[in-house]
Amino acid sequence: MGNASTAANKRQIKLGAFLMETGHHIAAWRHPDALASGGLDFSHYAELAAIAERAKFDAVFFADNVGINESNVNVLSRTARADHFEPLTLLSALAVVTKQIGLIATVSTSFNEPFNVARKFASLDHLSGGRSGWNMVTSSTELEAQNFNLEKHTAHATRYERAREFHQVVTGLWDSWDEDAFLRDKESGRYFASDKLHVLNHHGKHFQVRGPLNVARSPQGSPVVVQAGASEAGRQLAAETAEVIFVAHQTFEEAQAFYRDIKGRMTRFGRDPDHLKVMPGIFPVVGRTQEEAEEKFDTLQNLVHPEVGLALLSKMSGVDLSRFPVDGLVPELPETNGGKSRQQLLLDLARRDNLTIRQLYLRIAGARGHQQVVGTPKSIADQLQQWFEEDGADGFNIMSPWLPGGLTDFVESVVPELQRRGLFRSEYTSNTLRGNLGLPYPANRYEQRHVA
Structure with a gap:
């Protein structure tokens, strides 16, 4: 209590x-x-x-x-x-x-x-x-x-520029109606208060959206x-x-x-x-014990097919790693147009723990970098x-x-x-x-x- x-x-x-x-x-x-x-x-x-x-x-x-x-x-x-x-x-x-x-x-x-x-x-x-x-x-x-x-x-930069404007439009549309706009008054015949409806009229680089939201x-x-x-x-x-x-x-x-x-x-x-x-x-x-937890994890790790592990790592890094020795250290990776932060996270992990490609794909097979x-x-x-x-x-x-x-x-x-x-x-x-x-x-x- x-x-x-x-x-x-x-x-x-x-x-x-x-x-x-x-x-x-x-x-x-x-x-x-x-x-x-x-x-x-x-x-x-x-x-x-x-x-x-x-x-x-x-x-x-x-x-x-x-x-x-x-x-x-x-x-x-x-x-x-x-x-x-x-x-x-x-x-x-x-x-x-x-x-x-x-x-x-x-x-x-x-x-x-x-x-x-x-x-x-x-x-x-x-x-x-x-x-x-x-x-x-x-x-x-x-x-x-x-x-x-x-x-x-x-x-990458354009995607984020578009996302920022996208957010502006969405949140603007969510404000189309005041809290108490809908009267639904059968006696007076007024369904909503006309002064409580707002038209967005957004004109931007990526979007032109009039609104309001229905x-x-x-x-x-x-x-x-x-x-x-x-x-x-x-x-x-x-x-x-x-x-x-x-x-x-x-x-x-x-x-x-x-x-x-x-x-x-x-x-x-x-x-x-x-x-x-x-x-x-x-x-x-x-x-219930550390040993039991590790046994549970090993059960999953032993089910990872090598092709699947390598493909997962290649997708997350943005680089095809199949041409490198799987038991060699992770090579330097060129910058890609994919996700930046996840590629850097994988590289940092590989360098910090001196991992091979196989060790790195097994490390991320469950949590994918989390x-x-x-x-x-x-x-x-x-x-x-x-x-x-x-x-x-x-x-x-x-x-x-x-x-x-x-x-x-x-x-x-x-x-x-x-x-x-x-x-x-x-x-x-x-x-x-x-x-x-x-x-x-x-x-x-x-x-x-x-x-x-």
Whole structure:
């Protein structure tokens, strides 16, 4: 009881369940307890969302890409990454079978239009009673670009320039209606107050969007904006626009440096640093003992096909590494038009630990560059607590190794340990994603002008 009452008065860890088909480990689908067909099985996702909601997670989160990012079909055929639901469609269905957990989906600014994105997330917010979040990303692969009338992807800097304007348009459209615009007064015959509708009339370099949005203002003011970029351009965009940021770190020192950098940048935009929650990805393998945890991890590692490991590393680094000796040290990599921060993270990891190509692909087979923790509930909770209390994170995006077992392990053993320490809630404090994350309700920009 003492912990619970103390917890009510202090900052607490935020938790997201980052769900990926059969699990995050590249060989998860081969695990004896994994559902190999999970990518297109709604009951599978409904069960996972229920597990996370019972544990009082802030949100479930789905990444996405708009294409199959493997040019080698033989390699692709050895993974479970070829078929999965479009995430917004899936979250709309999950909204019906959940009550309080947040629903966050990735939608790229590179191959979408702002009006459609604004409308879909506003609709999901109404369907869920205020639980939607948009993970705003810029797509990075040529294979995705080639599904949208392009031979080559646009340059990295241009993608971020477009993303910034995309965000301006989406958030502008979300302010199309005042809070109390809809009267629906049968007696007077007035459905809405005409002075409470606002036309955006955006004219920019990348977009011309008139508006207004044909969806009433969101139950939580506007859906929560999430971001995942860690390059210089990504950090600037996050400090300016994001309310949650998902990020990958290998060491506590990297996490601290990033956390302080992002929070420090926010003041330049007149933002309160507490209005952006930094949530690194964590890949936890939990055992009752250290030996049991390592055995669980080895079970997965032994299922990694060499071609799959090499292809994963090549994709993440942006460079085809198949022409180099697999048991030789990782070579210097040329800069690419793909993701900058992840390539640098991989290089730093390889240099720090003097890894061969094979050792590096095995190192990232589960967490893909995120922090990998293999241990007991206590040792994992110790690390999360340190990162949280010493300016490395506001919370964590839990990347279960395989599903549903990896998530169940974390929920049944690590979550109670965090609760005992007063670091995580035992009950939801709000019915909205914003409320549970401790984010402010956003004012409508037109109402602000009106007040001024």
